[in-house]
Amino acid sequence: MTPLEIAGSMNMLGYGLATLGPAIGVGWIFASVINGTARQPEARGAMMSTAFIGFAVVEALAIIGIALAFVLQ
Amino acid sequence: MTPLEIAGSMNMLGYGLATLGPAIGVGWIFASVINGTARQPEARGAMMSTAFIGFAVVEALAIIGIALAFVLQ
Amino acid sequence: MTPLEIAGSMNMLGYGLATLGPAIGVGWIFASVINGTARQPEARGAMMSTAFIGFAVVEALAIIGIALAFVLQ
Numbered sequence: 391m392t393p394l395e396i397a398g399s400m401n402m403l404g405y406g407l408a409t410l411g412p413a414i415g416v417g418w419i420f421a422s423v424i425n426g427t428a429r430q431p432e433a434r435g436a437m438m439s440t441a442f443i444g445f446a447v448v449e450a451l452a453i454i455g456i457a458l459a460f461v462l463q
Numbered sequence: 464m465t466p467l468e469i470a471g472s473m474n475m476l477g478y479g480l481a482t483l484g485p486a487i488g489v490g491w492i493f494a495s496v497i498n499g500t501a502r503q504p505e506a507r508g509a510m511m512s513t514a515f516i517g518f519a520v521v522e523a524l525a526i527i528g529i530a531l532a533f534v535l536q
Numbered sequence: 537m538t539p540l541e542i543a544g545s546m547n548m549l550g551y552g553l554a555t556l557g558p559a560i561g562v563g564w565i566f567a568s569v570i571n572g573t574a575r576q577p578e579a580r581g582a583m584m585s586t587a588f589i590g591f592a593v594v595e596a597l598a599i600i601g602i603a604l605a606f607v608l609q
Contacts, residue, residue, distance in 0.1 A: 396546065397609055398473030399535040402528075406480025409524040417488025420517025421495035424510045428499030431506045438513070445520060452524050459535060471546030472608040475601075479553025482597040490561020493590025494568040497583045501572030504579045511586070518593060525597050532608060 401459040408455030415448040474532040481528030488521040547605040554601030561594040 423437045496510045569583045 396469060396473055397471070398475070398477070398532075398546075400473060402474040402477030402531055402535045403480065404477075405531055405535075406477040406483075406528060409481045409528065410484040413484030413488040413521050413524050414491075415488075417485075417491040417517065417521050420513060420521075421491045423513050423517075424492065424495040424499050427506055427510050427513060428503045431503070431509060434509055434513070449520060449524075456527060456531070459531060469542060469546055470544070471548070471550070471605075473546060475547040475550030475604055475608045476553065477550075478604055478608075479550040479556075479601060482554045482601065483557035486557030486561040486594050486597050487564075488561075490558075490564045490590065490594050493586060493594075494564045496586050496590075497565065497568040497572050500579055500583050500586060501576045504576070504582060507582055507586075522593060522597075529600060529604070532604060 399459075401462060405455050405459045408458075409452050412448050412452040416445055419444045419448070472532075474535060477535075478528050478532045481531075482525050485521050485525035489518050492517045492521070545605075547608060551601050551605045554604075555598050558594050558598040562591050565590045565594070 419441050423434070423441045426437045427434045492514050496507070496514045499510045500507050565587050569580070569587045572583045573580045
């Protein structure tokens with residue numbers, strides 16, 4: 391019986407899944423800043439500082455996925 | 464019994480998953496700029512600078528996926 | 537018992553996944569231009585130039601998927 395040989399790593403599949411949520415979440419955050427700027431341009435500074443807090447904690451999930459793809463065997 | 468022969472790599476599957484979130488996220492960001500331009504055309508410059516920050520951090524997740532598809536074995 | 541014979545490549549599956557997000561993202565961007573034109577027809581030029589920037593960076597993710605499908609083994 392010929393063994394089943396599939397190239398590549400399951401970790402790449404996991405990284406692809408790990409980017410799905412953070413990319414949509416961070417896109418949502420910055421889209422909200424843009425919508426808020428269109429409604430009230432003078433509040434852009436306060437919105438951006440909130441956006442960077444949200445960006446940091448959401449993007450961290452994908453960055454941790456990069457590290458895990460190398461660590462897990 | 465014929466062996467199961469599947470060509471290709473799991474990494475391509477992972478890259479396909481890794482583009483799903485960033486493409487929707489970046490599309491959302493630029494759609495917000497377009498909607499904001501329709502509402503308040505004079506704020507387009509401030510919205511575009513916010514959009515490029517968001518675009519950079521979201522698109523990076525897909526670009527990292529290209530690199531990981533070659534690195535992970 | 538019939539043996540399991542499946543032809544084809546995993547890379548085709550990955551390309552199919554890689555088109556899912558960009559197609560939704562680019563469709564969203566141009567749909568926003570249409571909605572914005574309906575609201576404010578004189579801003580169509582500024583909206584179209586924003587749409588082409590967004591289209592280029594989102595569609596690129598799917599085009600890169602075509603190249604990766606040939607490169608990855």
